[in-house]
Amino acid sequence: MQDVARRAGVSPMTVSNVVNGHPHVRPATRQRVLEAIAALDYHVNTTARSLRQGRTGVIGLAVPNLDHPYFGLLARLLVERAAAEGYDVVVEQTGARREGELGAITRSRLRSYDGVVLHASELANADAELLRGEYPIVVMGERAYDEPVDHVLMGNEEGARLATRHLIERGCRRIAIIGGRLGSPDDIDVSTLRTRGYLRALDEAGIARDDRLVRVAVLGFEGGRSGVHALLDEVGPVDGIVGATDQVAVGVLRGLRERAVSVPDEVRVVGFDDIPVAAFTVPSLTTIEPDHDGMADAVVRLLLERISGERRADDYREIVSGVWLVERESTAGVVRIALA
Amino acid sequence: MQDVARRAGVSPMTVSNVVNGHPHVRPATRQRVLEAIAALDYHVNTTARSLRQGRTGVIGLAVPNLDHPYFGLLARLLVERAAAEGYDVVVEQTGARREGELGAITRSRLRSYDGVVLHASELANADAELLRGEYPIVVMGERAYDEPVDHVLMGNEEGARLATRHLIERGCRRIAIIGGRLGSPDDIDVSTLRTRGYLRALDEAGIARDDRLVRVAVLGFEGGRSGVHALLDEVGPVDGIVGATDQVAVGVLRGLRERAVSVPDEVRVVGFDDIPVAAFTVPSLTTIEPDHDGMADAVVRLLLERISGERRADDYREIVSGVWLVERESTAGVVRIALA
DNA sequence: GTGAAAGCGCTAACAC
DNA sequence: GTGTTAGCGCTTTCAC
Numbered sequence: 001m002q003d004v005a006r007r008a009g010v011s012p013m014t015v016s017n018v019v020n021g022h023p024h025v026r027p028a029t030r031q032r033v034l035e036a037i038a039a040l041d042y043h044v045n046t047t048a049r050s051l052r053q054g055r056t057g058v059i060g061l062a063v064p065n066l067d068h069p070y071f072g073l074l075a076r077l078l079v080e081r082a083a084a085e086g087y088d089v090v091v092e093q094t095g096a097r098r099e100g101e102l103g104a105i106t107r108s109r110l111r112s113y114d115g116v117v118l119h120a121s122e123l124a125n126a127d128a129e130l131l132r133g134e135y136p137i138v139v140m141g142e143r144a145y146d147e148p149v150d151h152v153l154m155g156n157e158e159g160a161r162l163a164t165r166h167l168i169e170r171g172c173r174r175i176a177i178i179g180g181r182l183g184s185p186d187d188i189d190v191s192t193l194r195t196r197g198y199l200r201a202l203d204e205a206g207i208a209r210d211d212r213l214v215r216v217a218v219l220g221f222e223g224g225r226s227g228v229h230a231l232l233d234e235v236g237p238v239d240g241i242v243g244a245t246d247q248v249a250v251g252v253l254r255g256l257r258e259r260a261v262s263v264p265d266e267v268r269v270v271g272f273d274d275i276p277v278a279a280f281t282v283p284s285l286t287t288i289e290p291d292h293d294g295m296a297d298a299v300v301r302l303l304l305e306r307i308s309g310e311r312r313a314d315d316y317r318e319i320v321s322g323v324w325l326v327e328r329e330s331t332a333g334v335v336r337i338a339l340a
Numbered sequence: 341m342q343d344v345a346r347r348a349g350v351s352p353m354t355v356s357n358v359v360n361g362h363p364h365v366r367p368a369t370r371q372r373v374l375e376a377i378a379a380l381d382y383h384v385n386t387t388a389r390s391l392r393q394g395r396t397g398v399i400g401l402a403v404p405n406l407d408h409p410y411f412g413l414l415a416r417l418l419v420e421r422a423a424a425e426g427y428d429v430v431v432e433q434t435g436a437r438r439e440g441e442l443g444a445i446t447r448s449r450l451r452s453y454d455g456v457v458l459h460a461s462e463l464a465n466a467d468a469e470l471l472r473g474e475y476p477i478v479v480m481g482e483r484a485y486d487e488p489v490d491h492v493l494m495g496n497e498e499g500a501r502l503a504t505r506h507l508i509e510r511g512c513r514r515i516a517i518i519g520g521r522l523g524s525p526d527d528i529d530v531s532t533l534r535t536r537g538y539l540r541a542l543d544e545a546g547i548a549r550d551d552r553l554v555r556v557a558v559l560g561f562e563g564g565r566s567g568v569h570a571l572l573d574e575v576g577p578v579d580g581i582v583g584a585t586d587q588v589a590v591g592v593l594r595g596l597r598e599r600a601v602s603v604p605d606e607v608r609v610v611g612f613d614d615i616p617v618a619a620f621t622v623p624s625l626t627t628i629e630p631d632h633d634g635m636a637d638a639v640v641r642l643l644l645e646r647i648s649g650e651r652r653a654d655d656y657r658e659i660v661s662g663v664w665l666v667e668r669e670s671t672a673g674v675v676r677i678a679l680a
Numbered sequence: 681g682t683g684a685a686a687g688c689g690c691t692a693a694c695a696c
Numbered sequence: 697g698t699g700t701t702a703g704c705g706c707t708t709t710c711a712c
Contacts, residue, residue, distance in 0.1 A: 048689035
């Protein structure tokens with residue numbers, strides 16, 4: 001900047017004013033400065049600017065794993081929202097390990113952002129106090145905390161209840177959940193929360209629960225595929241399956257096809273998340289669609305309120321996103337597509 | 341840091357030495373400093389550190405769109421590789437627009453990283469000179485440049501050739517490419533490059549080309565679905581289809597099912613990229629698998645060589661990743677799965 | 681083993 | 697309109 005100033009015959013301050021678009025610079029001066037900038041290929045050093053200004057204009061997003069359609073979508077939505085507010089978003093991966101998530105809020109570099117959105121999946125209740133304090137943090141994800149923190153979460157239990165009730169309305173009476181988990185009341189992971197909604201729907205319909213139908217599985221394609229094989233081998237036929245996630249449900253569709261079980265004729269299947277491919281599977285997948293946009297809006301709003309300090313330090317918010325059912329072929333009343 | 345130093349009864353310099361794990365600090369002193377750090381909940385200001393050191397320990401990754409399985413995978417692999425070398429990775433989205441990609445290398449903040457990996461998809465040959473210069477940049481993606489830049493790219497043409505040849509070996513003679521493009525020799529986008537490989541395979545097999553079988557489509561699920569409908573409506577039956585990407589191919593499988601066309605009995609389908617869901621579709625998708633790991637290795641290696649300055653400034657490298665065919669059900673010689 | 685001085689590049693506040 | 701001063705928080709250098 002010194003060099004630019006010298007070449008343009010002005011002070012560094014004037015260069016700064018030009019770079020930042022401040023109004024009170026004479027056009028002729030501005031012109032000379034711009035020429036010097038171009039001639040020297042000058043770029044402002046944002047590190048120095050951040051140090052001076054005490055803010056970076058960056059918010060961090062820490063997610064378990066970018067290699068997952070849900071987090072990819074989330075990242076895109078948050079980047080768009082943040083850009084509209086003049087912030088850049090920087091994405092970090094926690095690897096879905098507790099240390100990674102703790103690291104994200106502890107590690108020094110993330111501290112250099114103006115705020116952080118942390119999608120937690122393994123933090124325990126006991127860790128929640130770390131999330132409080134002066135540093136602006138909004139927590140997303142499947143966990144709910146007793147400790148007050150700014151938190152945006154999905155309607156996990158409600159969504160699973162909707163999904164299961166939909167199967168019941170379609171006539172299913174023997175319904176399994178793959179990727180579910182019979183956790184303790186303290187457990188707040190996505191498998192346990194969604195299983196609660198499943199159990200509640202059964203209960204409301206007066207259907208007796210059978211814990212053998214709650215199948216633990218890794219929440220991915222292969223977990224769904226092998227999970228449905230294990231279910232059929234060990235427990236026998238069912239007429240409805242809830243996939244704890246869409247990835248599990250896609251694996252379930254695949255596994256059922258390997259067993260020559262027809263969907264939706266013999267078994268109806270519903271997923272959760274509405275990942276993009278869900279509309280294009282064969283058969284297409286009925287699923288629970290969370291209000292992704294609403295969540296992204298809420299997250300950015302909460303975080304910016306914290307950064308600006310316009311909300312009292314002890315005024316924490318918890319926002320639960322809406323969920324709704326998207327009906328597709330996998331739970332159709334009649335077979336809608338021609339079969340080969 | 342001043343506060344910590346005062347509380348520990350030492351100078352800021354000693355605090356710095358402790359924080360950075362420098363050896364020549366007496367254990368007792370170190371202990372006092374660590375206690376003061378804990379008591380005051382001190383965190384180093386990485387912005388100031390970066391300003392002083394002239395390096396940030398961060399490399400930027402600019403991709404068109406995180407909401408895409410390929411880029412999610414790429415981001416994960418690069419983050420892992422970079423972490424092993426002591427670098428953090430920060431992900432930016434360019435929105436697959438030329439301005440976004442130019443912005444990624446022009447914008448000041450990205451300049452504050454030690455280097456950038458830019459996955460270009462819309463930069464033209466004319467823009468390539470921007471990628472040269474002192475700032476460490478490695479370009480990935482489907483484009484090839486005449487200008488010398490460090491560049492890691494996929495074997496697009498070779499992969500499409502393999503895919504098409506595989507269909508021919510399976511007996512297909514009327515083969516379409518969906519998401520293809522008959523570009524000019526100067527065009528270096530993914531659709532055009534892959535179409536070249538397709539045309540070459542046809543040529544090598546002595547099959548006459550029919551340009552109506554090269555179908556332009558948006559490279560996504562819906563592009564594949566509607567593209568195959570349009571193909572069948574406008575050109576009539578085919579016995580083989582190359583999807584320019586796996587997403588297109590998955591849409592094609594869906595579209596064919598909507599037309600009650602059986603895969604692989606009536607039409608064989610092959611994709612490109614080996615996205616995770618490709619092994620779980622019905623039928624599972626034969627595809628071209630790029631050497632993702634090899635690409636990630638090469639990118640990080642090239643970039644670190646640039647950052648460290650160990651390679652001469654005018655010594656640019658271009659690395660083309662290997663590709664291979666992954667055979668699955670969509671091109672099977674016989675129908676391997678039970679049909680509903 | 682520890683500390684003092686200096687400066688990385690920028691901009692807020694204030695002078696002119 | 698433009699310039700001067702000062703300092704953001706840290707670490708390199710060198711002295712002790």
